Amino acid sequence: MITTHVRHVLFDADGVLQHLPGGWYAAAEPFLGESSETFLHAAWALERPLLTGGEVDFLAALEGLLVEHGASASVAEVYAAVWGTVETVAATVEVVRRTRSAGYGVHLGTNQAPHRRHFMRSTLGYDDLFDVSCYSFDLGVAKPDPTFFHRAADRIGAESGEILLVDDSATNVEAARSAGMSAIHWTFDVGDELAGSGTAALVEHTGHAALIDQLAAHGVRL
Incomplete structure (x- = not known):
């Protein structure tokens, strides 16, 4: 004791x-396909400086990542379906x-x-x-x-x-x-x-x- x-x-x-529910990779897969894991790790790296007060515009940076990975969905749609669930x-x-x-x-x-x-x-x-x-x-x-x-x-x-x-x-x-x-x-x-x-x-x-x-x-x- x-x-x-x-x-x-x-x-x-x-x-x-x-x-x-179901996990982060599964939530991102409908939008990113096989790139889901790579995309999420890049997104989490963007978030890291924000944990202690960084000035990154996360949604703007996330939008850039979506373009980089060839996703057709909007940043609002992906954010709501992943981070918002x-x-x-x-x-x-x-x-x-x-x-x-x-x-x-x-x-x-x-x-x-x-x-x-x-x-x-x-x-x-x-x-x-x-x-x-x-x-x-x-x-x-x-x-x-x-x-x-x-x-x-x-x-x-x-x-x-x-x-x-x-x-x-x-x-x-x-x-x-x-x-x-x-x-x-x-x-x-x-x-x-x-x-x-x-x-x-x-x-x-x-x-x-x-x-x-x-x-x-x-x-x-x-």
């Missing part, structure tokens, strides 16, 4: 709270709600560019779900930089040792621990649909029963 004094739980987004994982959302009902602070800690942050706030409803949201774009630093976790703790208004991270990336988990947080390496699934989103190949435990067990091991009993 792990002995902690956890008062807050910080949840990652992709691979923990949300997913794209991310959904919450209902069982994880229920764990978040149960955690809050048990008296813990529940918070979001995620690497996101502004366009995805807006979608997550308005469409997925994260402003209502969480007490505090820590988007990398707002913090000016991205995971796995330990500074992300120090700034998240400051925004939450808690000591690092009072915060437990749930993240699908082993690298992020280790970085959080180095910043003084407790951390759980977990994802709702390790299927192909997460292959393009940066999910670590090996995850300690999967499934929501395992998540609840791990929370309990850190003193968070729902």
Whole structure:
């Protein structure tokens, strides 16, 4: 049994709270065909500087990529069908709600560019779900930089040792621990649909029963 004094739980987004049903490559395939994987990796590279406050016009750059790959669909159509079809994982959302009902602070800690942050706030409803949201774009630093976790703790208004991270990336988990947080390496699934989103190949435990067990091991009993 792990002995902690956890008062807050910080949840990652992709691979923990949300997913794209069927996977990113399948969503892009109707527009890009065999170029889907190459196109998406190029698009994610364009997004990277935006995670910490870069000035790239993502949609304009994405439009250029579509032209480069010979796609006939408009950037609005592709963006809506791919980036705009991310959904919450209902069982994880229920764990978040149960955690809050048990008296813990529940918070979001995620690497996101502004366009995805807006979608997550308005469409997925994260402003209502969480007490505090820590988007990398707002913090000016991205995971796995330990500074992300120090700034998240400051925004939450808690000591690092009072915060437990749930993240699908082993690298992020280790970085959080180095910043003084407790951390759980977990994802709702390790299927192909997460292959393009940066999910670590090996995850300690999967499934929501395992998540609840791990929370309990850190003193968070729902």
